[in-house]
Amino acid sequence: MVVISILCKLGLHKWRKAGSFSNFSSNVRDQRYECARCGKRKTKVEAK
Numbered sequence: 001m002v003v004i005s006i007l008c009k010l011g012l013h014k015w016r017k018a019g020s021f022s023n024f025s026s027n028v029r030d031q032r033y034e035c036a037r038c039g040k041r042k043t044k045v046e047a048k
Contacts, residue, residue, distance in 0.1 A: 008038040015042075022048070 007013075018034035018041065031044045 004037045008035060008040070013037065013040060 013035040014037050015033045016036050018032040020032060021030040027048055029046050029048055031046050032041065033044065034041050
């Protein structure tokens with residue numbers, strides 16, 4: 001467990017897709033990612 005926290009603190013996350021949100025009146029989609037090791041989340045805006 002200690003090695004995992006060190007890797008994530010160094011910025012070496014293991015991202016996986018956690019879901020997405022799409023507003024039908026918009027040309028963009030919010031893609032959500034979650035780190036499999038520490039649970040940190042991020043959102044990326046992508047064009048459709």
